[in-house]
Amino acid sequence: MQKRRIIFRIAPYNRLSFPILLNAWESRQIDRHFEIIIRETPLTSEPFQEIRKDDVVLFSFMTPHLPLIHEEIKSLKGTGAIIAGGGPHITHEQELTLEMGFQVLFIGPGETNFLNFGMDLLEYKLEKIKIYPCPTPAASSSDLNTYVPIQKYMHGTPPLEIMRGCAWNCNYCATGLQNAIYRNLESIKYFLHLASTSAKKIYRINFICPSAMEYQAQKGRQHEKCLAKIAELLHLTRSYGFKFIEYGIFPSEIRPDTVSSEGIKILKQYVSHKYVTLGAQSGSNQRLKELRRAHTVEDIEQAVSIINDEGFMAYLDFIVAYPGETPEERWENLQFIKKLHKKYRIRTQLHYFFPLPGSTYGFRFPAFLSEDEKAGLRELKEYGITRDGWVDNEKQMIHYFEWLKRDFPAYYSRYEGTQRNFSSS
Numbered sequence: 001m002q003k004r005r006i007i008f009r010i011a012p013y014n015r016l017s018f019p020i021l022l023n024a025w026e027s028r029q030i031d032r033h034f035e036i037i038i039r040e041t042p043l044t045s046e047p048f049q050e051i052r053k054d055d056v057v058l059f060s061f062m063t064p065h066l067p068l069i070h071e072e073i074k075s076l077k078g079t080g081a082i083i084a085g086g087g088p089h090i091t092h093e094q095e096l097t098l099e100m101g102f103q104v105l106f107i108g109p110g111e112t113n114f115l116n117f118g119m120d121l122l123e124y125k126l127e128k129i130k131i132y133p134c135p136t137p138a139a140s141s142s143d144l145n146t147y148v149p150i151q152k153y154m155h156g157t158p159p160l161e162i163m164r165g166c167a168w169n170c171n172y173c174a175t176g177l178q179n180a181i182y183r184n185l186e187s188i189k190y191f192l193h194l195a196s197t198s199a200k201k202i203y204r205i206n207f208i209c210p211s212a213m214e215y216q217a218q219k220g221r222q223h224e225k226c227l228a229k230i231a232e233l234l235h236l237t238r239s240y241g242f243k244f245i246e247y248g249i250f251p252s253e254i255r256p257d258t259v260s261s262e263g264i265k266i267l268k269q270y271v272s273h274k275y276v277t278l279g280a281q282s283g284s285n286q287r288l289k290e291l292r293r294a295h296t297v298e299d300i301e302q303a304v305s306i307i308n309d310e311g312f313m314a315y316l317d318f319i320v321a322y323p324g325e326t327p328e329e330r331w332e333n334l335q336f337i338k339k340l341h342k343k344y345r346i347r348t349q350l351h352y353f354f355p356l357p358g359s360t361y362g363f364r365f366p367a368f369l370s371e372d373e374k375a376g377l378r379e380l381k382e383y384g385i386t387r388d389g390w391v392d393n394e395k396q397m398i399h400y401f402e403w404l405k406r407d408f409p410a411y412y413s414r415y416e417g418t419q420r421n422f423s424s425s
């Protein structure tokens with residue numbers, strides 16, 4: 001008998017999400033009952049083997065990807081396939097995604113929900129619309145320590161998630177809305193053992209940790225008490241003989257106010273990279289306060305100084321065009337970046353703000369930059385001072401709002417702030 005097909009729609013932005021779910025299914029042998037298909041290209045890009053009416057197509061995505069996902073969902077309409085989705089957008093917003101055509105939604109961390117989904121498929125218990133609720137913190141903590149992102153269907157092994165959630169609550173970020181939980185060392189050891197003996201030949205080990213120097217912080221915000229735990233984590237990782245160990249760069253960036261000489265010395269002892277990444281976010285104290293970052297530009301400069309003194313280059317991430325951001329704040333930001341560039345060994349990346357549901361700024365328009373300001377940012381790129389991720393981010397943001405205004409005008413009308421004249425054609 002033909003097995004039911006489960007199509008994992010893989011894209012660059014969700015490569016880190018699916019392996020842990022596949023691991024959960026493999027560990028309970030649920031995958032054996034299905035034909036697992038890893039689909040790397042859009043379902044709209046070429047004739048797919050005809051979609052069968054009992055197929056299940058799985059998506060995982062963030063808000064900026066919605067217009068792309070929508071195109072694929074439209075191509076699935078009328079086929080009878082079940083369209084299921086999870087990830088950061090769906091966790092915080094279900095109304096739009098249901099309207100787009102999703103029938104199954106996973107809220108919050110996915111492991112338990114995905115197992116329940118597998119069982120429901122096997123028992124043919126799935127309702128027409130099914131929303132799997134967010135697991136309790138205790139269940140999420142247990143899942144985090146039970147499953148690891150090692151599986152047999154996808155190439156590569158993503159970074160190991162060791163911290164879920166964040167004790168801070170920055171206005172533009174949706175990560176901080178749950179209390180942080182941590183993967184324990186036993187679970188990390190289990191992963192390292194599997195990785196070191198895997199037929200996939202894994203040379204590089206890295207970690208997902210929203211605030212790298214706060215791994216295992218009790219109630220968060222006590223980074224000075226975390227250093228021994230971080231040293232233990234990195235020492236343990238080293239003991240397995242991996243060629244490359246990464247910590248303190250994406251996806252485990254560092255908050256500026258958690259940098260200390262002692263902490264950076266620990267990184268230096270174990271990591272294989274020559275730079276560490278700071279989430280600086282703005283060079284204006286007024287803006288940092290408005291964002292509820294709870295650190296200052298002076299903290300950023302001090303962190304950069306320590307990082308350079310310990311022999312690392314500092315990579316700094318900044319965001320421009322926050323809602324309500326003033327031209328003066330943007331000017332201060334640029335002056336700050338130029339000053340740091342003169343005094344220290346740094347590289348900077350500029351991102352353009354995007355509103356994420358679940359964050360305080362979830363339904364705010366960005367502050368749009370003037371042509372002169374954009375010219376100023378382009379000049380920084382030409383002088384080698386910053387990288388210009390903001391250019392693509394801005395295009396993506398404009399595409400998103402144009403799509404929303406055209407296809408979902410009622411949802412679009414929920415956004416507040418100064419809007420530019422987005423085309424709706």
Ligand code: SF4
Pocket residue numbers: 166167168169170173174175176210211255279
């Ligand atoms: S931006 Fe960073 S520090 Fe702030 S809430 Fe998000 S993950 Fe935490």
